[in-house]
Amino acid sequence: QVQLQESGPGLVKPSQTLSLTCTVSDGSINRGNYYWSWIRQPAGKGLEWIGRIYTSGNTNYNPSLKSRVTISVDTSRSQFSLKLNSVSAADTAVYYCASGHGYVNFDYWGQGTLVTVSS
Amino acid sequence: DIQMTQSPSSLSASVGDRVTITCRASQSISTYLNWYQQRPGKAPKLLIDAASKLQSGVPSRFSGSGSGTDFTLAISSLQAEDFATYYCQQSYGTPLTFGGGTKVEI
Numbered sequence: 742q743v744q745l746q747e748s749g750p751g752l753v754k755p756s757q758t759l760s761l762t763c764t765v766s767d768g769s770i771n772r773g774n775y776y777w778s779w780i781r782q783p784a785g786k787g788l789e790w791i792g793r794i795y796t797s798g799n800t801n802y803n804p805s806l807k808s809r810v811t812i813s814v815d816t817s818r819s820q821f822s823l824k825l826n827s828v829s830a831a832d833t834a835v836y837y838c839a840s841g842h843g844y845v846n847f848d849y850w851g852q853g854t855l856v857t858v859s860s
Numbered sequence: 861d862i863q864m865t866q867s868p869s870s871l872s873a874s875v876g877d878r879v880t881i882t883c884r885a886s887q888s889i890s891t892y893l894n895w896y897q898q899r900p901g902k903a904p905k906l907l908i909d910a911a912s913k914l915q916s917g918v919p920s921r922f923s924g925s926g927s928g929t930d931f932t933l934a935i936s937s938l939q940a941e942d943f944a945t946y947y948c949q950q951s952y953g954t955p956l957t958f959g960g961g962t963k964v965e966i
Contacts, residue, residue: 788904788958789958801954802955803954844910844951846956847894847949848909850903852903
C-alpha cells in the first residue's frame with residue numbers, strides 16, 4: 742500500500758508562493774504507470790483537483806489554476822512538490838497529495854495539510 | 861470542464877436504512893466514475909472505481925451502478941461508521957472534477 746505524507750508551511754502571506762512536498766513511501770514513486778496529484782479542499786467545501794505529474798515529468802493542470810501552479814517530481818527523494826504563486830485568502834485550504842493510475846485517479850491519499858493564507 | 865452534480869447534498873438516515881446517492885455528469889463519461897467516502901477531519905477514501913468496481917476491503921453493503929451521465933451509490937444497510945460525506949469524481953477527462961458531496965448524517 743502506498744503511503745503519502747504532505748509537508749510544508751502552514752501559513753503563507755498573501756501574494757507569496759505556497760510550497761508543499763509529498764513524500765511517497767518505499768520507492769513507490771517509481772511504479773510504472775502511476776501519477777501523482779495534488780487536490781485541495783477549503784474548510785467546509787468540496788474537493789478541487791489542482792494537477793498531476795507522471796514520473797516522466799509530464800504534467801496536467803487544472804486550467805483554473807494553471808497560470809499559478811507548478812508540480813515537480815524528484816524520484817531520487819521519492820517526493821513530488823507543489824508550488825502555487827500569488828496566493829490569496831481564497832487559496833486557504835487543506836491540501837492533499839494522492840497517487841493514481843489509469844482511470845483510478847486517487848487510490849491513496851496523504852492525511853492532508855492545512856495551509857492558511859494570511860498576513 | 862465536465863460538471864458533476866450530486867443529489868441530495870445531505871440526507872438524514874438511521875442505522876439499517878438503505879441509502880442511495882445520485883451523481884449526474886454534464887456529458888457522457890461512460891463508466892469513468894469513482895466514489896469516495898470522507899469522514900470528518902480525514903482524507904477521502906476510494907470506495908468504488910469504474911462506476912461499480914468495489915475496492916478491496918470495502919464492505920459489500922456498498923455498491924455502485926450507472927453509465928453515461930447517471931450514476932448511483934447505494935449503501936444497503938447503513939452502519940454507524942458510514943456516516944460521512946460521499947463524493948463522486950469523473951476520470952473521463954481533465955480537469956478531473958468532483959461532485960459537490962453528499963453528507964449522510966443521523
